[in-house]
Amino acid sequence: MKVIGTKVIIFTVIILILFMADSYAEIRKPAVAGAFYPGTAGELRQMIERHLAGVSDLPDIDGQIMALIVPHAGLVYSGQIAAHAYKLLENSPVCKVILCGPTHRYRFDGLSVYGPGVEWETPLGELTCDDDLCSRLLKFSDRINIVPEAHLQEHCLEVQLPYLQSVLDDFKIVPVIMGPQDPSNIKLLADALASLDLDSTAVMVASTDWQHYRPASEGWKYDSTGIQCLEDMDPDRLEKYLHTGKVEMCGGGAAVAVLKAAMDRGADRVKILKYGDSGDVSGDKTAVVGYVAAVVYKASKTENDGNKEKKEKATDMKEELEKFELSDSDKTRLLQIARETIQKYLADGKIPEFEVPDNLKIPGAAFVTLEEHDNLRGCIGHVVAVEPLYKTVAVCAVQAAVSDPRFPSVRPEELKDIHIEISVLTPQQKVESLDEIEVGRDGLVIAQGDRRGLLLPQVAVEYGWNRTEFLQHTCRKAGLPVNAYQFPGTEIYKFQALIFGE
Secondary structure (H helix, E strand, C coil), rough: HHHHHHHHHHHHHHHHHHHHHHHHCEEEECCCCCCCCCCCHHHHHHHHHHHHHHCCCCCCCCCEEEEECCCCCCCHHHHCCCCCCCHHHHCCCCEEEEEEECCCCCCCEEEECCCCCCEEEECEEEEEEEEHHHCCCCCCCCEEEEHHHHCCCCCCCCCHHHHHHHHCCCEEEEEEEECCHHHHHHHHHHHHHHHCCCCCCEEEEEEECEEEEECHHHHHHHHHHHHHHHHCCHHHHHHHHHCCCCCCCCHHHHHHHHHHHHHHCCEEEEEEEEEEEEEHHHHCCCEEEEEEEEEEEEEECCCCCCCHHHHHHHHHHHHHHHCCCHHHHHHHHHHHHHHHHHHHHHHHHHCCCCCCCCCHCCEEEEEEEEECCCCEEEEEECCCCCCCCHHHHHHHHCCCCCCCCCCCCCHHHHHHHHHHHEEEEEECCEECCHHHHCCCEEEEEECCCCEEEEHHHHHHHCCCCHHHHHHHHHHHHHHCCHEEEEEEEEEEEEEEEEEECC
């Protein structure tokens, strides 16, 4: 009896041990705590709260948020940018977050989902995977697997978790890492995400940094091109630019796939929430990494809202135009910034910091034109208002001086003969009828496929062009036939400019 009783007890203990082992989830320990972000809960919480509290002037998102695009560098550099996206999730119904990013340290093909049955740990606590969504992704394709090595030392998803833990109360995650960011894997991720049939309680997150270790004045050209693709909701063009090198994003494949999946769910808007680079924190603009926070959403619409939408656009345009009613002192200050920036950059390769009034801190698009003895010496601009206006002017001034491919770099001894002109641009307005274009008032952008040309309003006046000639020369600037403005599929935009110079 004693032997039998002992065997029963041993058997019971073994069963209990096996049951308990089975009931405990696998723990994915933090890999970059203490490196990419503070390793203690108190310090980390303070940093995240400071970043979220520093977010201001967020746009109203009237609709359903489908996806976020956020950076993933050390939080001291990129965290304030990322916070602009995560701030939108405060008080939201989101309880499922699908995190998508690139592999940095482990090579494999396809996609890796680190779940089900995995809990992710950060200094702020543990997070549970959504086992159902993880399982559905794994069943979608034999090229989607569980590859633990792809996740154990990977930082791109881990650095998002503290923000999510700070803005959401009760949620689960689906961690997805992409192998090579080739067309096959991009399509696989886009199709797999679309197959999940997500509802309004789910949001997708694409984790990506942008151009790496270029001077800010050069790197911005790569980032602004990609930003324009996002705003145009053109993932195919963005994917093409990633493969040709016109855009650099270490997680670009995930961003393209997430944007495609969001559009499949009905997303029809992208808003850029914040742009910056590592030099904003380090002070060194000679080799920076670009960071973008963006939101992809489906705008709320009611039946028969066509007239209402047109009125809202007209009101928005009026408000945007009013932002750029600059005083004489504002214009003088921007011209000073342009000249001082060129001088400083030619001397030591750095872009200085400036104290400016609040109205020059509003995001603005601008071109800076340099002339020497009445001859063009350089002209570079940003058509998307992402950075504060004064920063846009500073960066474009340097680019016009050293990066215009049509001219050699300006030499320091030339500066005394350089005349600076600044054109502050309004947002672009799509042209529905050519009759809307007014020579002398409007600048033009003509786009077809990946070709895009822009001419400022003053160019048509300077050369005495009529409307047709202005359209033809803008087509030529885009590398298109001169009559391409009449082709199906060609898009025409107009904008206005506030022009002033020394």
